[in-house]
Amino acid sequence: MGSTHHDPPADRPPGGEPRRDLLTRLAALTCGGLATLPPVLAGVWTFLDPLRRKGAAAAFHPVAELEAVPDDGLPRRFPVVSDRTDAWTGFASDPIGAVYLRREKGSETVQALSATCPHAGCFVEVDPQEKCFRCPCHNSRFAIDGGIVPPSPSPRAMDELECRIGPGGEIEVQWQNFYTGIAEKKARS
Ligand code: FES
Known part of the structure; x- marks a missing residue:
């Protein structure tokens, strides 16, 4: 109270x-x-x-179906794409380079060449008339198998890449970047 x-x-x-x-x-x-x-x-x-x-x-990337490379001995250019995902985000496919694939008549053996010029890193182009590669930047010229054609400022031939036919028939290429401007084919680490 x-x-x-x-x-x-x-x-x-x-x-x-x-x-x-x-x-x-x-x-x-x-x-x-x-x-x-x-x-x-x-x-x-x-x-x-x-x-x-x-x-x-250094991994193998699927680049194209075998049938996408005509067996006429002429190189065809394909992008090399890396898919990346992580715990939060699904990244869009990420182009990491380009390769030329080529195969001879009736052959299932594919040759893969990096489209990056070993001189200074421009993209080389195919000259279908002359059946060779040319680099538009400083006029390096390469044979259709990637060998260097003198006189060319490039210090070496085009960079060949490991390639294999995957279980589903797709061509897989072991994509690597190499140092440019040097005679040695040296992979960038
Ligand atoms: S970058 Fe290709 S010739 Fe120079």
Whole structure:
């Protein structure tokens, strides 16, 4: 009677307000921490990206069906595409280079040549009349099998790539980038 003391409600323990406040703050801190996690991980992933690309560079990539390369001895150009996915994102197919594929009459053996000029990295083109490759940048000329035709500023022949026919009949090429401007065919690591 006339007392000024108020008991806390049954659902609130004595001192409940400060404790709930503390819990709310902890939850907010935790959420804030989680919110910063994806950007941090994305940063790490971006940092690792060149390493992942390096691993993918030496892999075999399906490039074309065997029937897509006519057996007339003339090279056909195809893009080399790498599919990349990670835990968060499905990346669009990523072109990483281009190759020329060629096969002779009645043969299932395919020759794969990198379309990158060994001189300074331009894309070489096919001259179907002369049955050879030409580079538009500094006029290097290559035979249809990739051999160098002098006089050409390129220090070496076109870079041949390993290729194989996959179980489904598709041509798979082991894509690699090589250093340009040097006589040695040296893969970039
Ligand atoms: S880049 Fe091809 S000739 Fe120079």
